[in-house]
Amino acid sequence: MSLTLADAIERYILAQLDAAGEIALQRVELARQYGCAPSQINYVLATRFTPERGFLTESRRGGGGYIRVRRAAQPELGRIVAVLRSSPDGIAQAPAHALIARCREAGLLSAREAFMLQALTRREAIGLPLPLRDMVRARCLGAALLALSDER
Amino acid sequence: MSLTLADAIERYILAQLDAAGEIALQRVELARQYGCAPSQINYVLATRFTPERGFLTESRRGGGGYIRVRRAAQPELGRIVAVLRSSPDGIAQAPAHALIARCREAGLLSAREAFMLQALTRREAIGLPLPLRDMVRARCLGAALLALSDER
DNA sequence: TATAATAAGGTCAGGGAAAGTCAGAAAGCC
DNA sequence: GGCTTTCTGACTTTCCCTGACCTTATTATA
Structure with missing residues (x-):
């Protein structure tokens, strides 16, 4: 069993992805939802949503910032x-x-x-x-x- | 997702450009339209309508002043x-x-x-x-x- | 015709709002 | 007990937006 926080966040993001194809999330907001440090979101993205697993992420800082996650068109x-x-x-x-x-x-x-x-x-x-x-x-x-x- | 003011103004200008090829806008007027400081217009122009991105801007101060925006000539x-x-x-x-x-x-x-x-x-x-x-x-x-x- | 008033646009420093980084602590797993 | 994975906090970088002050052009006035 032993579902870690990282696993939970991964599942959440995957579910969102399956529902919408592409998502834009707010780092602080998601961290608040899971009661963890914002950098934990980076950890999840860095370990689970990597290019070699077929994911792409892009982000923008500053006011109106976001992190966008989607599946690569050519995962190969x-x-x-x-x-x-x-x-x-x-x-x-x-x-x-x-x-x-x-x-x-x-x-x-x-x-x-x-x-x-x-x-x-x-x-x-x-x-x-x-x-x-x-x-x-x-x-x-x-x-x-x-x-x-x-x-x- | 999460359109900032700068994004909105950028879109507006791009739409005008596509419609007319070249536009002359009034800084105060545009700022008033978006309910922001006039210098915000400069910010949008400086960050999005740069020569790097293929745009040229010129302006005139004083009475009857304007800011003109157009696309740069094509390279070879x-x-x-x-x-x-x-x-x-x-x-x-x-x-x-x-x-x-x-x-x-x-x-x-x-x-x-x-x-x-x-x-x-x-x-x-x-x-x-x-x-x-x-x-x-x-x-x-x-x-x-x-x-x-x-x-x- | 000078000069003053007015009407534009330009610049820049700085505050606030995000996200990124990274070392190291904590927790799991042989 | 060592190794790997998870997680955090302090610090950095980037981006947005404003306000105060400056420069330039036109128009009204003495």
């Missing part, structure tokens, strides 16, 4: 991003281009998108010495794919 | 790539995103492509210290746009 991309992020040495050019090609074939990328990504992940485009270059390639490619998992 | 790929290549310090994030936004406006990039490029030219995506970061951003962005101008 989120998992690819997770792999890219978890490899500590980055990714070399050949495997990166292969990855892009596979995404293209799977219909996750358009021809133009794939073409652009391959161009900008070339050695000469990045133009850095080697330990660094592969790291930057991985980070940039990850950021790009993550953005696309949203489909706009 | 070849020239942009040339500029990117020739700038020795690279390009910072804000102007890069402005550039991308304007390419989008001009129909040179799809919404997805623009979104992707903005994501991967963000500071955190590149993740390098500063002299280097701007250089890498310029090279990658240049390579991506060049690829597009070649493709057809």
Whole structure:
């Protein structure tokens, strides 16, 4: 049993998501509802509503601030991003281009998108010495794919 | 969700722009309409209708004063790539995103492509210290746009 | 024709309202 | 007892909005 606060908040958000497809929540308000610190909401989002689990979050601070949560249009991309992020040495050019090609074939990328990504992940485009270059390639490619998992 | 005053005014101006192509508004009058301080109008213009986002504003004080807002002229790929290549310090994030936004406006990039490029030219995506970061951003962005101008 | 009054818009510091971050405490789980 | 997960509080950053004061242009007046 042992339902933690985090679990409860997760369920609440999931229920809202299923009901509405996309939700905008107020951090303080939700925290007040559950009688916890506002940062607890961040914890739940950071551990459960990650890109690799197929979720996207965006937020705005200041007056009228909010946190928006929704399901990624292409959750597969989120998992690819997770792999890219978890490899500590980055990714070399050949495997990166292969990855892009596979995404293209799977219909996750358009021809133009794939073409652009391959161009900008070339050695000469990045133009850095080697330990660094592969790291930057991985980070940039990850950021790009993550953005696309949203489909706009 | 949770429309702020600034958001509402932004929408109003955008609607006027779409209807008329170019508009001349009266600061006090608009402020009165929304029941806010006149300087709020400046805030909206300064944060949302910037050259970065492809807008131009000009104004005149004194009797018969006004604020005119219009969309900036459209850029062209070849020239942009040339500029990117020739700038020795690279390009910072804000102007890069402005550039991308304007390419989008001009129909040179799809919404997805623009979104992707903005994501991967963000500071955190590149993740390098500063002299280097701007250089890498310029090279990658240049390579991506060049690829597009070649493709057809 | 100077000068004063009036009618605009511009600037900036600062307060308040959110959300983000992160180290470390507390609680569970082998 | 060690390891992982949960949770909090203090501090930071970002965004919105206003009010007081400044600059510029036009119009009325001496």
